Amino acid sequence: MAFIRCALLLFLVQLPTLATSSTHGDRNLTPWCHPDQAAALLQLKQSFLYAATTATLLPSWQNGTDCYLWEGVRCDASSGFVTELDLNGYGLYSRHGLDPALFSLKSLQRLDLSMNYLGDYSCNICGNQNFESLTYLTHLNLSNSYLVGQIPIGISKLVNLVSLDLSSHAIFGDGDFTTVDGSFNYLQEPNFESLVANLSNLRELYLDGLQIMSSSGEDWGKAFAKSVPHLQVLSLRRCGLNGPIHHSLASLRSLVAIDLGSNYFPGPVPEFFADFLNLSVLQLSDMELQGWFPQRFFQLKHLRVLDLSSNPNLSGHLPNFSHSNSLDTLRLDGTNFSYYKPSSYTNFKQLRELTLDGKFISKDFLSSVGVLGSLCQLKITWMDSQKYLGSILSWIGDLGNLMSLELYGCNFSWTMSSSIGNLKALRNLKIFDCNLPRPILYEIGNLINLQSLEISGMFGCKLHGSLTSSIGNLTNLRSLYMENCEACGTMPSAVGYLINLRRLEIWGNTIYNW
Known part of the structure; x- marks a missing residue:
């Protein structure tokens, strides 16, 4: 008994020390900020x-x-220094670029300031953009942040970078290369070769919408081969590049995703791309590609996305896919592709997004559509608007998983049978520059899960009626857009039943008796 009392007394004497030790131990386990x-x-x-x-x-x-x-904000548990700053899409606004305080966070490993409005790289008020001080940085994302001007040379000194994203949504306008807000990002000095010269650890590079000046296809191709040998993702969409694509890129055998769309590369598709056995994404749209597309691309086991659209001088055959494949997105509209006659082994089961010209819609093609059961997005562009379509599109109603349907330039037969109303899973419907016989107009009202409806350039309404009162059934509709639908008559009062409608735009239409 005396022993127990002695042990208890000793415990009580040491309790404050134990408590203090425990507190410090917990503090060491809990990250804190310096x-x-x-x-x-x-x-x-x-x-x-x-x-x-x-x-x-x-x-x-x-x-x-x-x-x-x-x-x-994320901090290192032992030092309390900030290692990650992710402010993607916070709506941050600055007239004077990035504040120097950012570059005092020298332990940063990941920095994401994308989807904000951050001003001018070269602003004198805020001092130099000292990216080179962030020596531990492995991931830098400044995409769509409205930063303008010459890309800072300091970025080229971040030797530990694994992922670099300086991309922006960009358009060409009035002969200038601008982002959608009118800003201007470019690489001149440092040029493209200087930017990547020290980035040997880079695995992902996104420069979409960045104007790359004074860099030929040979120059930037050799720069990649020499400086970023382990690159896996290359995205240079709409960078103002000129071809041809240099064969030195063939050494980048680690490439998994390639996007060179909306640049000027007249000539054949580089066949060495098909040697990249792990290639998953190949986007080569709107590049003035010519010649014959090699069939062996369709045999790549890991190819998931193939976009060759808007290359009118590019020819090829859409294969039967009789072998096992992983392709889930295929865009061939605006090309000169043709379609093999399907066999009993035709396999489109993996496709979830399909974009085609109307010329593909033939009896041979229709005989294979039964295996498109997984299709979620379908876009059909009909180049010959003078040719009537009869019941040839009646098969669309069999695509039970379809969530998005876009029809461009389709001249439907007035007597055609329609099955569009069977698409109960449909969320988005776009119909541009098409005539719409009354059966189709009526069946749109059966799409009870539709959330977005866009109709533009609709013709023939004067003879065959306007939107019917069945539109009132679309109680899940959030957006209704109608443009240049000539002589479309009355707007049905049933529009008032669209209780979830958030956007209603009607432009250039003849509508009366609202």
């Missing part, structure tokens, strides 16, 4: 004028609180 790092983050927050998409700008970023708990 005060200097918190101060830099708060300065960065102050540099933003407003949040375009949030009511309060970074509300969890408050002085006196542990920044490890702040949204978008």
